[in-house]
Amino acid sequence: MIRDLFLGRVYYDGYEDLEDGGPKCASRMTITFRLIIVTFCVFLHILMYSFWTKSFSSKLKSYTIPPSLFEKFLGLLQICVFLLQFLYKFLSHRLIFIISPCHITTLLQGIVLLSSSTNFKTKLFLASMVWSSGAFMALVFPSTGLIQWFGELELFWIQHYTTGLICPLILALNGRFTKNFDMGFVSILYGYHSMSLYHRLLLCPLSMMTWANISYMLCAGDQNPAQLVFGNWYLLAGEGYILFIACVFCGVMYTAAWVKKKIFIEHEKDY
Numbered sequence: 001m002i003r004d005l006f007l008g009r010v011y012y013d014g015y016e017d018l019e020d021g022g023p024k025c026a027s028r029m030t031i032t033f034r035l036i037i038v039t040f041c042v043f044l045h046i047l048m049y050s051f052w053t054k055s056f057s058s059k060l061k062s063y064t065i066p067p068s069l070f071e072k073f074l075g076l077l078q079i080c081v082f083l084l085q086f087l088y089k090f091l092s093h094r095l096i097f098i099i100s101p102c103h104i105t106t107l108l109q110g111i112v113l114l115s116s117s118t119n120f121k122t123k124l125f126l127a128s129m130v131w132s133s134g135a136f137m138a139l140v141f142p143s144t145g146l147i148q149w150f151g152e153l154e155l156f157w158i159q160h161y162t163t164g165l166i167c168p169l170i171l172a173l174n175g176r177f178t179k180n181f182d183m184g185f186v187s188i189l190y191g192y193h194s195m196s197l198y199h200r201l202l203l204c205p206l207s208m209m210t211w212a213n214i215s216y217m218l219c220a221g222d223q224n225p226a227q228l229v230f231g232n233w234y235l236l237a238g239e240g241y242i243l244f245i246a247c248v249f250c251g252v253m254y255t256a257a258w259v260k261k262k263i264f265i266e267h268e269k270d271y
Contacts, residue, residue, distance in 0.1 A: 010211070020212070021214075021218050025211065025218045029232050031208060037235050038200045042197065045196055052189065056187065057123070057190065060119050064117060065116060065176040065179070067113060070170070071170065074166070075109070075111075078162065078167065079114075081155065085098065085103050086103075088149055092149070096214065099202070099206075101215050102134060102159065102160065105131040105132055105134065105135055108128040109163060112124050112125050117177045125177040126187060128171075129188075129191055130250060131194075132167070134195070135160050135163040138164065168249075168253050169253060175260070178254065178261075192242075195242075199217060203217045
């Protein structure tokens with residue numbers, strides 16, 4: 001019964017889509033190949049954190065600023081979107097996909113938008129900003145999976161526009177969290193650690209055990225651009241191109257925040 005709730009409609013007799021998972025998707029790579037890449041990537045992130053980004057965490061300043069009314073509205077919206085996605089996955093017997101990064105990002109943003117900017121919430125903010133780049137890419141290369149219920153497709157687009165564009169932009173422009181750190185590559189890399197390790201330590205093992213293709217950790221699928229360029233080595237190459245996408249995405253958001261801050265300061269000087 002529990003397996004049916006989580007995996008019952010991921011693949012079954014008469015239906016198997018590489019985007020969702022299944023034995024064909026699992027056969028694309030050997031378990032040994034996946035484990036070697038996962039081990040290498042985890043070791044790489046431990047090294048980068050130890051010698052590069054660990055000191056960044058200790059330098060975070062403390063500015064406790066409550067959320068604005070609009071942020072609270074967006075936060076409640078994101079929590080509602082997450083709960084609706086949970087309901088759809090429950091009804092569809094595909095509950096395992098609720099731990100996909102886009103859904104976790106939606107939940108993270110809900111928490112951050114509703115919270116004051118403490119040091120711990122700043123770390124969640126850094127993670128959510130990097131993770132938002134994945135939701136933005138889902139707007140560029142959408143993969144809706146199996147749509148079964150009324151409103152499910154519309155919710156997909158609402159979620160990805162709010163999670164991948166509107167919420168990160170509002171969070172950056174409001175400046176509650178960007179006051180707490182120097183916006184730059186190290187701050188992006190700090191958030192990226194959580195994203196990569198979430199994929200490597202949780203999603204990849206779960207995908208191998210269940211044959212559910214969570215965030216393409218089982219196989220890339222035939223239509224995924226990464227598969228066309230890198231083949232099965234996309235699993236390793238992702239450490240580079242996903243970080244690059246995150247840097248560009250966060251760079252645009254933080255630049256917008258910096259420009260707004262400069263304009264605001266100049267406006268204050270005029271008075």
